[in-house]
Amino acid sequence: MNISDTKATLSFSDGSPSVDMPIYKGTIGPDVIDIRKLYGQTGKFTYDPGFMSTAACQSAITYIDGDKGELLYRGYPIEQLAVNCDFLETCYLLLNGELPNAKQKEEFVNTVTKHTMVHEQMQFFFRGFRRDAHPMSVLVGTVGALASFYHDSLDINDAKQREISAIRLIAKLPTLVAMAYKYSIGQPFVYPRNDLSYSANFMRMMFGNPCEEYKVNDVLVRALDRILILHADHEQNASTSTVRLAGSSGANPFACIAAGIACLWGPAHGGANEAALNMLKEIGTVDNIPAFIEKVKDKNSGVKLMGFGHRVYKNFDPRAKLMRETCHEVLNELGLQDDPLFKLAMELEKIALNDEYFVSRKLYPNVDFYSGIVQSALGIPVSLFTGIFAMARTIGWIAQWNEMIADPEQKIGRPRQLFVGSTVRDVPTIDKR
Numbered sequence: 091m092n093i094s095d096t097k098a099t100l101s102f103s104d105g106s107p108s109v110d111m112p113i114y115k116g117t118i119g120p121d122v123i124d125i126r127k128l129y130g131q132t133g134k135f136t137y138d139p140g141f142m143s144t145a146a147c148q149s150a151i152t153y154i155d156g157d158k159g160e161l162l163y164r165g166y167p168i169e170q171l172a173v174n175c176d177f178l179e180t181c182y183l184l185l186n187g188e189l190p191n192a193k194q195k196e197e198f199v200n201t202v203t204k205h206t207m208v209h210e211q212m213q214f215f216f217r218g219f220r221r222d223a224h225p226m227s228v229l230v231g232t233v234g235a236l237a238s239f240y241h242d243s244l245d246i247n248d249a250k251q252r253e254i255s256a257i258r259l260i261a262k263l264p265t266l267v268a269m270a271y272k273y274s275i276g277q278p279f280v281y282p283r284n285d286l287s288y289s290a291n292f293m294r295m296m297f298g299n300p301c302e303e304y305k306v307n308d309v310l311v312r313a314l315d316r317i318l319i320l321h322a323d324h325e326q327n328a329s330t331s332t333v334r335l336a337g338s339s340g341a342n343p344f345a346c347i348a349a350g351i352a353c354l355w356g357p358a359h360g361g362a363n364e365a366a367l368n369m370l371k372e373i374g375t376v377d378n379i380p381a382f383i384e385k386v387k388d389k390n391s392g393v394k395l396m397g398f399g400h401r402v403y404k405n406f407d408p409r410a411k412l413m414r415e416t417c418h419e420v421l422n423e424l425g426l427q428d429d430p431l432f433k434l435a436m437e438l439e440k441i442a443l444n445d446e447y448f449v450s451r452k453l454y455p456n457v458d459f460y461s462g463i464v465q466s467a468l469g470i471p472v473s474l475f476t477g478i479f480a481m482a483r484t485i486g487w488i489a490q491w492n493e494m495i496a497d498p499e500q501k502i503g504r505p506r507q508l509f510v511g512s513t514v515r516d517v518p519t520i521d522k523r
Contacts (some may be wrong), residue, residue, distance in 0.1 A: 098123045106120075107131070107189040112517040119151060146230040147334065147497070151184060151489055154322045164188070164321060172412045175481075177318040178202060179287050181260055182442050184323055185253075199288075204284035205261035206291065209239045209271075214456040216273045219282065225270040225477045226355040232266050234261075235347035244342045246495050250293040255343040256488045263481045268295035271474055286461060297469060309423040310468055313416045314478075317461050320409040321479055324487025329353040329360070333487040335503040348488045351480045363462035366397030368474055370463075375430065376437050386446055397459030398442055399452065406454045413460035414439075420467045435463050 094113040101108040109131050112124045122145045126250040129135055138144045149272055153162040161168040164183050171180055175189065182198050184189045190198055213501040215235055219228050236258070237244065243254040269279050272295075280295045290311045297306030324330070354360035373382050385393040400407050426432050439455050442448045494500050 100128075100132075102132075112505070114146075119155070119393075134439065135508070137508050141331075146326060146331065146503075148499070149326070149490065150187070151492060151493060152325045152486070154402055156400075156402040157404050158406050161324075161405050161408050168408055169412060170322065172316050172319050172409075175319070176289075177286070177315045177322070179471060180319045180322050181485045183483050185256060185492070202261045202288065203259050203284050203291075207266055208236075210264050211239075212266075212269070213279065216269060220443055221274065221276070223274070224355075224473050225267070225274065226351065226360075226480070228270040228273070228520060229266060229477055229480060230348050230352050230355070231353060232270075233263070234345055236262065237342045238346035240344070246337075246340060246342065249496070250384055252343070252492050252495060256492060259343065259347055259488055260486050263484045264435050266297060267477045267481050268292060268473070271296055271471070274473075287311065287315075289318065291467075307423070309419060313420045313464055314468065316412060316416050317464065317478065318460075318482040319414060320347065321482035323483070323489065326490075327354070327359070327411035329483065332491050332492050337494055338490045338500060338503040343488065346491055347484060349489055350483070353420075354480055354483065355476060360479045362397065362456075362458035363465070363479070364472050364475045366459045367462040367466055367475075369382050369396040370431055370435055370438070373434060375439070376434050379434070379437060381445075383441065384443070395442075395448075395453060395522050396413070397434075397462065398448065398455055400456045404452060407456040407464060409457035410455055410460060413457050413464065414455070417460045417464050417467075424467055426467055432463060432467065456481075 092115045094115050096113055098111045098113055100106050100111065109128065111119050111128070114124060115121050125136055151164065151167075154160065157361065162172060164179065165188055166183070166189070171183075175183075178199050179190060179195060180200075183197065210234060212235070215232050216228070219231070240255070240258060243251040243258070245251045265282055272279050278298055280298045280300075282291050282295060286294060290306045293311060293314060294304040326334075329350040329515060333346045333350040336349040337343070341349075364404070373379060382393070385391040385398065386395045419430055421427050421429075427436075439459070442453060442455060450456075462472075462475060465478060466472070472480060
């Protein structure tokens with residue numbers, strides 16, 4: 091973070107003295123005005139609901155340029171990482187700042203693989219949930235519960251213990267997600283296998299059973315791996331900010347990640363791919379698309395197009411291009427091109443990419459549109475989509491948390507407010523209320 095030669099000057103029309111504030115430059119992206127001394131010098135706060143114009147931290151992990159449609163992990167474009175790296179290489183990069191060489195990758199993969207089992211007592215936690223419990227509810231509870239098993243790595247001021255916790259979380263999330271699924275359908279839990287890759291292991295734990303050996307399909311495993319890479323981190327989004335805020339109090343990493351999962355559960359955040367698939371089911375058939383499109387264009391209809399456009403990306407979501415390729419690969423591999431739901435999705439995609447209404451508003455299909463279709467094709471139930479998202483984003487959360495703990499400027503989060511309630515008043519006796 092370099093200080094700029096120029097300063098920002100805030101002046102007041104009531105004659106109060108003006109205030110100079112330093113400006114800092116990042117390596118890329120907008121400069122930031124340092125307002126830390128604003129309250130002390132003026133007695134005033136800034137007002138920024140949703141923090142749309144506020145940098146809450148400095149970070150060297152992920153960079154997004156929404157106008158350009160650019161997403162970088164540690165400087166590497168997502169398009170290159172998704173094609174040239176697997177998920178655990180991406181995890182190593184986000185955690186350590188550089189891609190691993192062959193030896194580092196082997197050691198990292200081996201370490202993660204050896205931590206994929208969860209404590210046998212975790213089975214009793216699952217039995218405490220109702221059979222129809224939402225998987226995200228189960229994940230919030232079980233991830234938070236991990237802190238009760240791993241007291242040896244809860245000292246957040248010890249870099250080595252933070253690293254051990256990071257490995258445990260990355261390794262155990264797939265096992266817990268698969269257990270949540272198996273519990274919901276009444277099948278026995280499937281233990282992880284150390285001879286399989288991260289994504290292949292997860293698919294076997296999800297879809298294998300003791301009656302027959304699970305056959306690994308490389309096309310489907312690669313599709314899941316790509317989903318994980320594309321969702322691994324996304325800068326200071328709501329759940330990442332939640333993890334940082336929870337972590338700023340000194341809470342243990344398992345509690346912080348459980349907080350992130352709880353935030354991700356919200357339909358405006360992690361539930362977008364679920365909403366996109368539900369929309370397709372509501373449309374029903376290709377014949378109903380024109381009527382649906384007309385409703386979308388009618389502002390008074392209240393009908394929204396889910397899985398299109400993005401709050402950050404003002405052009406094509408760079409992740410969507412890659413997910414689109416994967417989507418078509420998976421549908422071809424499984425022979426699902428003629429499945430009514432997927433046929434409908436591809437027709438809607440075609441219209442959105444060509445209809446002037448959508449093109450002029452830059453309502454392109456986003457990553458959630460395609461990932462919902464891919465996960466459905468893989469056999470993952472809609473209720474588990476956000477659980478897969480949590481599994482992918484855990485590495486981003488833990489990398490951001492780790493960076494925050496090591497940042498000497500880190501303080502406990504304490505947003506301010508614009509108070510609009512009652513001024514001081516006396517409590518009347520009960521007969522006068």
